[in-house]
Amino acid sequence: MPSCPALFVGAMASGQGKTTITAALARAHRRRGLRVRIFKTGPDFLDPTILERASGASVDSLDLWMVGETRCRQLLSDAARDADLILVEGMMGLFDGTPSGADLAKRFGLPVAAVIDAQAMAQTFGAVALGLARFDASLTFHGVFANRVGSDYHARMLEDALPEEVRWLGHVPGTPDIALPERHLGLHSAGEIDDLDARIDRAADALEPTALAKLPPPVDFDAPPASPLPRLLDGVHVAVAQDAAFSFVYPANLRLLVSLGARVSTFSPLADEPLPAGADALYLPGGYPELHASTLARHRRTADAVRAHAAAGRPLFAECGGMLYLLETLTDSAGVTTPMLGLLPGHATLSTRLAALGMQSIAGKHGEMRGHTFHYSHIDTALAPTLTARHAQSDAPGEPLYRHGAIVASYLHGYWPSNPAFAAALFHGDAI
Known part of the structure; x- marks a missing residue:
């Protein structure tokens, strides 16, 4: 022991x-x-x-x-x-x-x-x-x-x-x-x-x-050995946005992708980098796009690459700040509105007050995934939720999860090891 x-x-x-x-x-x-x-x-x-x-x-x-x-x-x-x-x-x-x-x-x-x-x-x-x-x-x-x-x-x-x-x-x-x-x-x-x-x-x-x-x-500290994971993402190349605008990533989530067989590469939208060559799926994590909105709006190489990825029907999963980047516009807490990628219909507005905080879970075809939400923005969109999370303690409705073509997006930050099959489906483009 x-x-x-x-x-x-x-x-x-x-x-x-x-x-x-x-x-x-x-x-x-x-x-x-x-x-x-x-x-x-x-x-x-x-x-x-x-x-x-x-x-x-x-x-x-x-x-x-x-x-x-x-x-x-x-x-x-x-x-x-x-x-x-x-x-x-x-x-x-x-x-x-x-x-x-x-x-x-x-x-x-x-x-x-x-x-x-x-x-x-x-x-x-x-x-x-x-x-x-x-x-x-x-x-x-x-x-x-x-x-x-x-x-x-x-x-x-x-x-x-x-x-x-x-x-x-x-x-x-x-x-x-x-x-x-x-x-x-x-x-x-x-x-x-x-x-x-x-x-x-x-x-x-x-x-x-x-x-x-x-x-x-x-x-x-004693623990039973962990069970081996099925190679649900064998051969899948996942590109992950990672910089000061998109930095909210659980290390365990990226380790899980690798354990499931995926190859993970990173790129920086703030540096206007293209997607890694041969990327099959794209992950836009949360972060602070509102602090870098003008820079993101100016950088066309990354924007064009993300749009091309989505147009080709390749899986794209966006969490919280990553979802804001995909909307039509983003208005910061000072009232300044900046155009975003326009891949999701709708607009996001930052507030000076907390909009949501707490543990939530979301259940779909592959069972329950657990996670949390924490954001100061709200979005106005015509999209209907594909799934809706539930609060951990009260079971009240929580964050919606949207599907729009090959894009899946939500405010919910999932802890992917809580349901590896759910996580794999996000990057295969499968039903969730």
């Missing part, structure tokens, strides 16, 4: 600095020559890019509902065979969601370190820490760490406020040269932060002398 030191990094809420602390912890251990693997709970495309930069290894999602307990266990077990340290960063608050990060930590025996943003807090820090430690007695609580601390005096005040039963793991200061920049969908991706490595190194320097920087206890 593989065993590896492991720690779950949680918090009382979003915005506490979990990603900064997890990245700093990974970098501190990596500088010591240790091999660090990081996982991110729940659906997230942005934080993993930063965590990958910090650790030097790909970051996968863990979620008891979307990924499933068996697959989560296999991912952790595989990591434990090669890593010297496993870190799992939570999302939102420790007990938020069904299932929550705490549920995942309990299921796999992960000790929990809680990060609290203490910049506007004094003795109440102790009350919050005690609540997190005691809320679920079955949780292994490793201790509490203070982020964005104003001074050494402030740190002593916070530590003194802790009950004896709650371990103080240390603190880092609240300096702007450590903080990570944010926008409407979350943190900036790693490629957009010019001084990211310097920021991570400064955070790691601050964290080095703390108790949090010591290796956590080892955890045993």
Whole structure:
């Protein structure tokens, strides 16, 4: 049974600095020559890019509902065979969601370190820490760490406020040269932060002398061997758009395509690149087309290649931002309207308010695929949905999935390993 030191990094809420602390912890251990693997709970495309930069290894999602307990266990077990340290960063608050990060930590025996943003807090820090430690007695609580601390005096005040039963793991200061920049969908991706490595190194320097920087206890990870996958995409060449406009991709999804027998190549619409030669199918993932709309509209080589691909009846699957790129126009939150490819009838408009967020699943000919949705835009289209997703907890109607000729598009970000046959059908152009 593989065993590896492991720690779950949680918090009382979003915005506490979990990603900064997890990245700093990974970098501190990596500088010591240790091999660090990081996982991110729940659906997230942005934080993993930063965590990958910090650790030097790909970051996968863990979620008891979307990924499933068996697959989560296999991912952790595989990591434990090669890593010297496993870190799992939570999302939102420790007990938020069904299932929550705490549920995942309990299921796999992960000790929990809680990060609290203490910049506007004094003795109440102790009350919050005690609540997190005691809320679920079955949780292994490793201790509490203070982020964005104003001074050494402030740190002593916070530590003194802790009950004896709650371990103080240390603190880092609240300096702007450590903080990570944010926008409407979350943190900036790693490629957009010019001084990211310097920021991570400064955070790691601050964290080095703390108790949090010591290796956590080892955890045993055991999993049944994964069943071999059928070669449903043997000989299929899948072209994947990948750049700052189309970057929301689960690494597990691309690995699945390869496991199913596909050849995967990437290209950049922002660089006006043509599709890879011989591409049988095309995947336009989500991202930030709204931030690059004028550039995308100017680049004719990529646009013509995508239009030719669709006109030839070859499969084209577009998720969220990829779907916006295929519409007639895209209006950003400032009211600026830009023409898009016009391959799907309709128009998209960005809002300053969240339009949809949460776990959803979609069921079709090949069964259920699980995933999530998170977007600030809405579309106006005459297309009728081919399928409609359902919310994970309420079973209420969720995101529509559209089929228009060879194009399949939806706001839903599917986690393809949850249903490999469904994923294969998308790139074969089969009925879904």
